[in-house]
Amino acid sequence: MAQHNDNNPNVLHPHITPLATYFKVAMALFGLTFLTIIAHHFRANLGALAAPVAFLIALVKATLVCLWFMHLKDDTKINRFVFASGFFFLALLFVICAMDIATRVLEVSPL
Amino acid sequence: MSTDNTVHGAHTAHVAHHFKTAEQQYSSGKEGIWLFMLTEILMFGAIFVGYAIYHNMYPAMFAEGASSLDWKMGFVNTLVLIFSSFTMAISISFIQKNEQKKAVLALATTVLCGAIFMVIKYFEYQHKFHLGLFPGKFLDVAKVGAEHANLGLYFGFYYVMTGLHGIHVLLGMGLITWCLIRTIRGDFHSQYWIVVEGVGLFWHIVDLIWIFLFPLLYLVG
Numbered sequence: 001m002a003q004h005n006d007n008n009p010n011v012l013h014p015h016i017t018p019l020a021t022y023f024k025v026a027m028a029l030f031g032l033t034f035l036t037i038i039a040h041h042f043r044a045n046l047g048a049l050a051a052p053v054a055f056l057i058a059l060v061k062a063t064l065v066c067l068w069f070m071h072l073k074d075d076t077k078i079n080r081f082v083f084a085s086g087f088f089f090l091a092l093l094f095v096i097c098a099m100d101i102a103t104r105v106l107e108v109s110p111l
Numbered sequence: 112m113s114t115d116n117t118v119h120g121a122h123t124a125h126v127a128h129h130f131k132t133a134e135q136q137y138s139s140g141k142e143g144i145w146l147f148m149l150t151e152i153l154m155f156g157a158i159f160v161g162y163a164i165y166h167n168m169y170p171a172m173f174a175e176g177a178s179s180l181d182w183k184m185g186f187v188n189t190l191v192l193i194f195s196s197f198t199m200a201i202s203i204s205f206i207q208k209n210e211q212k213k214a215v216l217a218l219a220t221t222v223l224c225g226a227i228f229m230v231i232k233y234f235e236y237q238h239k240f241h242l243g244l245f246p247g248k249f250l251d252v253a254k255v256g257a258e259h260a261n262l263g264l265y266f267g268f269y270y271v272m273t274g275l276h277g278i279h280v281l282l283g284m285g286l287i288t289w290c291l292i293r294t295i296r297g298d299f300h301s302q303y304w305i306v307v308e309g310v311g312l313f314w315h316i317v318d319l320i321w322i323f324l325f326p327l328l329y330l331v332g
Contacts, residue, residue: 012124
């Protein structure tokens with residue numbers, strides 16, 4: 001029966017992620033959240049690095065969610081491209097805004 | 112002939128006439144969801160860019176604002192949302208394996224986590240209002256004893272970011288409840304689950320945005 005359906009265009013062959021994988025990802029996410037709090041308690045020692053450390057951990061967590069929970073790991077190239085293009089345009093927005101503010105000329109009203 | 116569509120019991124993929132295969136129908140639907148997720152990133156991203164710029168202009172005022180937030184509440188909410196993302200993800204696995212009862216339980220847990228998140232958010236907001244920490248010009252500078260007269264700007268960002276996120280949590284809870292009812296009705300099975308998967312992607316985006324909001328607002332400031 002299964003053999004018969006392999007070439008059937010009306011049958012889906014879902015990619016099922018094992019529960020153990022989801023469990024491991026969830027545990028990693030919990031662990032990284034605790035790590036964020038531990039880093040927060042040492043923010044005086046970290047100094048200027050405190051913010052980059054917090055966001056680096058957030059970035060790792062976001063990557064785990066995207067790849068495993070949102071299945072981008074097993075998704076099509078076009079879907080990965082669509083999502084990545086969002087971050088590209090966001091970076092563009094940031095760069096243009098930053099350039100605008102950095103190059104403004106302060107003017108004093110003559111009135 | 113009619114048995115061609117039948118796998119795992121009596122479930123079929125119901126391929127609409129404008130699609131060639133079930134696979135094409137499924138991937139088209141999912142691509143649409145991803146395009147929607149792209150707009151979500153751009154919408155929230157624009158506010159993050161605004162935050163970054165004003166933080167750069169008034170670092171001391173942003174530090175004062177961040178110091179008035181309770182990181183413990185944000186921490187608990189982070190754990191709750193991560194757990195809800197996990198239960199959402201496993202619910203799709205269960206539906207793909209035709210274990211609908213387990214899927215219903217997982218979806219119900221997800222909605223419950225969303226509700227816990229909103230209750231904690233409610234108490235947080237109520238506490239802020241009590242202290243006079245309102246957005247923009249409504250901030251009670253005298254009552255708060257604010258060092259910076261424009262502290263309301265920080266709370267403008269705080270309420271817009273967490274508020275927009277909160278609206279997404281409420282919408283997500285509604286959508287997951289809809290999936291839950293349809294799962295009980297037996298609409299979803301190993302050959303049809305794109306609706307749950309789409310709502311799931313939306314819920315993970317909600318989790319994803321909170322992952323960045325938590326360090327931004329509560330820890331770093």
